[in-house]
Amino acid sequence: MKYLLDASALVNIVKRGEISKLHDAATIDLALYEALNAVWKEHFQLKKIDRKTAIEFVALLQRIFSVIDKISIEGLEKEIFEIACEHELTIYDASYVVNAIKRGCILLTDDRKLAGKTREIVEVKSSREI
Template structure:
């Protein structure tokens, strides 16, 4: 099974796809990270229109009603320790802890997270995931 981080979810949605997300799970915090990423692309980077972002936000909301989600509840110490040890954010450490504990392949487009994750688990980019997905 795959664990999608927010960067991969947003990039899959921006390609007009949702079905590939049915092959995995994510973290509950990814909902807020996805909305923040879309907000940034609209307001700060100016690459997405407000209307398109609103459509994407609605799509993200719908996805989170059906995709399995994990919480880091009870794992806060492990998340913090990994974040400090690997010099990554607690958000990134959360994905990594859940992927490690559940034997999931992490899908991320965050270069730093990918680099660190490869020390512990299988991790791939969205492009790598989609190329495998389309070969099914």
Template structure:
């Protein structure tokens, strides 16, 4: 299944679960890398849930995994992002995921239930758990 756009919440969850199989050959927004690194920094520095000696290894894994993914650039879609943000009552950051998914015919994978609700009717959305469950039923 190579038509998925992962946001940072789903990318982090997939990495923590070791689900590289779901990520490879799929898509991320170019800002997702920074968003993931910021979340890992927060877990290490502020929440203290990831030991400092493990965080660099996590960054290396992120680099290896994102090398297997296609990175999308929203350049040229500024008007669509702003229009979507205003119409949907969301940030332009969230709107950029919806617009990229729409432009490239991708399913948006996010753990953000509010974003999934706002994207309803514009693009197909799913969560990592829903995706894993649907793939499990396909394999059976």
């Protein structure tokens, strides 16, 4: 595994149809919730996609999450909390960062704020950079 993807990168990769980019990647179990929430937001709040498209996207995410490596945060709670406090991150974002550090992976995120706050502690790339 070379990349640890957060939900923003994962959703954008899927939107662009670049599924092959997921070959050498993993994510954390939280990413499924965040990805589903992103689809819900685009459908329900932003009205960018209709219900049928949203459901098709959810089905695709379901298939991806059935095969992609998913990593648990269990046992890393203290480190996640410390990184969150030190770098002014949410616990959610810190969970991706700590797992990327622990596994020697590049953090793949399209969240510019997260990337900016963590570049000094983990290698970060956007989904378009791979």
